[in-house]
Amino acid sequence: MSALPAPLQDWFDARGWQMHPHQAAMLDRANAPALMLIAPTGGGKTLAGFLPTLAELGAAPAPGLHTLYVSPLKALAADIKRNLSTPIAEAGLKIRVEDRTGDTPASRKKRQRADPPHILLTTPESLALLTSYEDAPRIFAGLQRVIIDETHALAESKRGDQLMLALARLQTLCPTLRRVGLSATVDDPQAVARLMARHPDPCEILEADPGPDPDISMLVTEEAPPWSGGGAKYAIPAVLEAVKQHRTTLIFHNTRAQAEIFFHNLWLANEDGLPIGIHHGSLDRGQRERVEAAMVAGQLRAIVCTGSLDLGIDWGDVDLVIQVGAPKNVKRLVQRIGRANHRYNAPSKALLVPANRFEVVECVAALEAVRARDLDGEPRGPGPRDVLCQHILIAAAAGPFDADMLFAEMNAAGPYAGLTRAQFDACLDFCATGGYALRAYDQWQRIRQREDGLWELRDPRSAVRIRQNIGTIQDTDTLKVKMRGRGGKPLGDVEEGFAASLTKGDTFLIGGRIVRYEGLREMVVEVSREATRKPKIATFMGTKFATSTQLSSRIVRMFQQDDWPELPDHTADWLRLQRDVSRLPEPGRLLIESFPHDGREQLVVYGFAGRNAMQTLGLLLTKRMEEEGLAPMGFVSTDYATLIWGLDAVTDPRPLFDLERLEEGLEGWLQGNAVMKRTFRASATIAGLIERQVGGQRKTGRQATMSSDILYDTLVKYDPDHLMLQITREEAMRGLVDFARIREMCARVGDRMDLVRLTRVTPLAAPLFLEPGRVPIRGDADDRLIEEEITRLLDESGLAQVDAPARPVWRVPY
Incomplete structure (x- = not known):
């Protein structure tokens, strides 16, 4: 040694x-x-x-x-x-x-x-x-x-x-x-x-030796999870009790908005005055640093957080991690669990809190995967070419370069090992001319080839602008939020779109406190304290996770068991009833249910392909239904299913799933869609076509959007094969629409589709009717109206039998 x-x-x-x-x-x-x-x-x-x-x-x-x-x-x-x-x-x-x-x-x-x-x-x-x-x-x-x-x-x-x-x-x-x-x-x-x-x-x-298995289980609560929703308000008494029994607890959430809601409700229920904090990426840096310092000093009993505390920082004496909501990804769950008992050969302790009934199944599947050390992950495709274009500009900023040597250098980078010379030359030409439709404009002619064959910046002064725009992180267009008055305390950021929806007097949550919108001054959202009204929720973008394909497969395999002793009685009864009145999804087959409800025909496709893919599938299937002479009226999707409602019943689903026709429909939809414009803007910014920083000043989101939309429309009209449009399509297919999962699903099931025609809502379909957009309920009567809607659906589907014991009906999280 x-x-x-x-x-x-x-x-x-x-x-x-x-x-x-x-x-x-x-x-x-x-x-x-x-x-x-x-x-x-x-x-x-x-x-x-x-x-x-x-x-x-x-x-x-x-x-x-x-x-x-x-x-x-x-x-x-x-x-x-x-x-x-x-x-x-x-x-x-x-x-x-x-x-x-x-x-x-x-x-x-x-x-x-x-x-x-x-x-x-x-x-x-x-x-x-x-x-x-x-x-x-x-x-x-x-x-x-x-x-x-x-x-x-x-x-x-x-x-x-x-x-x-x-x-x-x-x-x-x-x-x-x-x-x-x-x-x-x-x-x-x-x-x-x-x-x-x-x-x-x-x-x-x-x-290294992986060490002992984590001490991980599902939190036991007196009240069962609701059928729908993501807030887990029902579990707050049990979460507070767990916090009291430990020194420091990290309470993870999958989105910033969910963290804000949970922190607010936790604070209201915190009758013992336990010191708790909140930490996520949209909060002001000063506030995050104060929370971090308090954690290290052992001054906080609990911190409600997001992925901002996922990675390897040793934050004080954390001895419990609570994951609120299904983890969606086993690898991410293991990373978060590791924050507790941050010592070698000391088992980490964690509790999972399903936000709703279906998440009980997903949490149990995730627990089994952790115990089996079965990590999940999605295969990475080749390195994206917008990053390649930025790297060419970085090389030019450093001085003249030889194209052959730079290509060989890029080929040595793992993600670009498969890069062809034609692809590299297309990126080089883009940096030199902007592409066919833009070559007449000097501003996009960033580099040129010298007589000796080396490439250099056309204008050496542009190196400063290139350096100002280096990076691949695409910030959501946000505005600063500050308390009103001179020297107002900064609170964090909210999206421009959310700020634009506010009128004076509106209230929203940020940093766990309710504030009142007073106005917009010099691109800053000014607020005042407000603690007497039910707030709106700031629409923090953050990262919205889709359930991994490996975890989805494990869930479907769980359905094949004769019984489910590992599940709580209420959830096992739910699955048994689904099997009795319909059937449960099976590996290698696609379950499709059809039934009437509220004067409309309902179609439920259990694809288990993740939220992005299932939303895309809903859009494409409704388009295919129109082409087949059916009359779809709308759809809603979750990670595991898509519900479509309309006037006509589907009797043969196979023509709807023709992969070639689905892809044709996707192409047509993508052409002028906002998804493509948003993707174009992100990729064009990375590639250097659009600058967010000019002369040290950052463009507003509105300015950047206007310029990118004009560029996008111009290229679509005059140069549809432009490199940036190629990149945009690749990025949209890989990320926002996740068509690869739809393609994989279709290949996996082929024509093995089970269409089950029923007379009423099924147990597995019932939660879909409570998804946002499907049951549009607003105002102070939310809880009572949703209770009534749930009771009606339970009666119709036979689920009332499952919850016969006298106890509160499911409370939907606020």
């Missing part, structure tokens, strides 16, 4: 510590060109990644940048800096560690370029920016190692694609550069390793 420098070994010995086997293994493999460590949360994987660096610098310190650490979160970089400072200072090592993110002062950034620290902690965006400078070869001249933390999170997004292109650039500057990936949750280690390594070089994978 490789030895640590004496000062570092003495530091270990003084604490009575010994290296974990995987930490020692990382030290032994310090010279591996590419190495990925998969270790459980709390297993010291970050220290394992840095031990070779500390050993090398401790034994032979030298000026200049030695190790670059890249994480997906600015806060994680700052946390690692604090954690590294302790062993370096106490072992007396002469090692300088600094972080460089969007929050770093410009003066420090300038100094770092002139005099780089030994270890620099940064993010993908800041690294891309560093590679765009003319002095990048000097900055990175001595670079020996790059450590990529939370590799799984970066591998699933365009930020990861951007990072891998930047690493390819660094490898060109530093041919002996060693790459280290760190992750706790990886569903396909080989796939992630291929992305991280320099293509076609291999990447060695080191898996």
